[in-house]
Amino acid sequence: MSPADSRAPGAALDIRSITKRYGDTPAVDAVSLDIRAGEFVTLLGASGSGKTTLLRIIAGFADADEGSLLVDGQELRSVPVHRRDIGMVFQNYALFPHLNVEQNVAYPLRMRGMRGPERRRRVAEALEAVHLPTFGRRRITELSGGQQQRVALARAIVSRPRLLLMDEPLGALDRNLRDALQLEISRLSRELGLTVVNVTHDQEEALTMSDRIALLDRGRLVQFATPDDLYHRPVDDTAAAFVGESNLFRGSVRDDGTLDGADGVVFSPPSLVDGSAVGSGRVAVMVRPSLVRITAVGSAPEAHSRVDGHVSGIVYAGDSRKIIVTTASGTELIAREDAARPLDVSVEQPVTLHWDARSSIVTRLAAGSAGATAPAPETRRTVRA
Amino acid sequence: MGRVLSIQGGGRRWWISVGLLGLLFVLLALVVPLVVVVQRSLDAGFGNFADALASASFLRSLGNTATLAVSVTVWSALIGYPYAYAMARSGRVLSRVLMTALMLSFWTSLLVRSYAWQVILNDTGLVNELLLGVGIIDEPLQLIRTPLATLIGMTHILVPFTVLAVYAQLRGISPDLAIAARGLGATRTRAFWTVTFPLSLPGLAAGSLLVFVLTLGYYVTPQLLGGAGNAVIGQSIVEQTNVLLNTGVGSAMAVLLLLIVVLILGVAARFLGLGRVLGIATERSAR
Incomplete structure (x- = not known):
């Protein structure tokens, strides 16, 4: 370049x-x-x-x-x-x-x-x-x-x-x-x-x-x-969803900087979201699946953001594999891990997904994007032909 | 290539027998008269052929026919190509209008169309009435019973063959190619002459060949529109057979005409591929 x-x-x-x-x-x-x-x-x-x-x-x-x-x-x-x-x-x-x-x-x-x-x-x-x-x-x-x-x-x-x-x-x-x-x-x-x-x-x-x-x-x-910028610093949820695979949580920022409507996600630190930085009360938080770790319920590190759910699918894609986790509210999230690692979860198993605070990327919502009207978190996956 | 499934067993046998019936019909209608004609042409050894080739009027009609065939082919190409291009590249409405007009003309009996031209070109016909009425001429122009009248009538009757052959070829050429040519530095005109036109040539050649060969055998239209001095082969043959009652020489002339046509088709098949000429070939835009 x-x-x-x-x-x-x-x-x-x-x-x-x-x-x-x-x-x-x-x-x-x-x-x-x-x-x-x-x-x-x-x-x-x-x-x-x-x-x-x-x-x-x-x-x-x-x-x-x-x-x-x-x-x-x-x-x-x-x-x-x-x-x-x-x-x-x-x-x-x-x-x-x-x-x-x-x-x-x-x-x-x-x-x-x-x-x-x-x-x-x-x-x-x-x-x-x-x-x-x-x-x-x-x-x-x-x-x-x-x-x-x-x-x-x-x-x-x-x-x-x-x-x-x-x-x-x-x-x-x-x-x-x-x-x-x-x-x-x-x-x-x-x-x-x-x-x-x-x-x-x-x-x-x-x-x-x-x-x-x-x-x-x-x-x-x-x-x-x-x-690099497009991948790591998408300007809004449209960019985040289109480029690369992503887990997106859309919601409103409360006065104290915490996110409302984030579907059971516990952010750490809770005030990670700074509404003023993104210019509006409504934001999307993006986490790349390759930065999401998967662990037994309750054993996620304190400093990590986390959400509970159960494994609903395991898909191999070449050198990596996708673990699809469905949260209590029915949202599908993805964790991507190296396929060479031994598989230590199975379908239907309750798990906790967690990720480092720095992996949460906050972006604004695009005008007219699906998230602007429906605050429920949503995961988009790119499908390869 | 291209064969998905072959018909087998009883179904196949059924189709073959139906096909054979068709073949029988074709043989009766074509081969039997042909055999009779060839037989009659030979009823004096090769004497009939010698007489035919010694006949000044037959040789003149050969020349007239060749001239007419070339002119009709050229005019059909000049008129038919732009017509086909407009049909293949214009919007849906214009394309439909052009196709409908062409088909109406194509499906109308050639007898009707020949008489129609007679009505138009007569001394008291549409053209002369109009010109006289406007005052451009004082007495009627000699339009009917001229080579020009035959040329106009024949071109009108045969131009659909050129149009359809060129149209089919153009439809197989992606319009993207001409657009690509422009993106690579060609003007619209040059994109046409360097890309679209060369790719459409097989269609033009096929259509022109059809028109040329069909013109050689026409009798009715030249008879209705042409003058006495410009007889074509068909008229020579009819004169021998019906007027002079010289069926042997008439048959010899017919056989000679047939040989000429076969020769032309044979040469064309060598250079163009007979399948393409007959419209059977489906290969797109290859040379």
């Missing part, structure tokens, strides 16, 4: 208060992002969050209703798509089936009027960069999914664009291939100093590849931060 140096060939992209409405509902609602030259930024969000619309606006396939897009200080909105000097990786790649690999990669150069040995050299370089140097003469239909993805990437970077846009570039690939390509794409974009705007709904992909992540929800920007 090295900060981009000033000589990066990528451009700085200043998105100012971009709004796009379809009918009355804003698909993108006054989103502002200040993307530095050479930075890898991911627009993360569920479907309908406006991430793809924003990308289409940057690419020029759609125009915003309001706001401006400044590339190195110049307004981009009035520039037609083909003169925006962008490279783009499309969902499902959109490789041209009537052209071979070489001709596909050469396409952006051809459109820019480049020909002859210079064009051949640049195409060879781009294919080299994606580790397909000998694939030039292959037909697109002869390539595997991963190879097609690489060709699409080579085609996007061959013209050395000021801006590389990627629309769910890894969505169609299986998991192992995705992991390998994630690392490769971030390596390549850093080596070339490209400014990248990537769109995904996969939080893991966002966390792995990005310098900064813009989390979008229903057209609004929730948080624009580094993966």
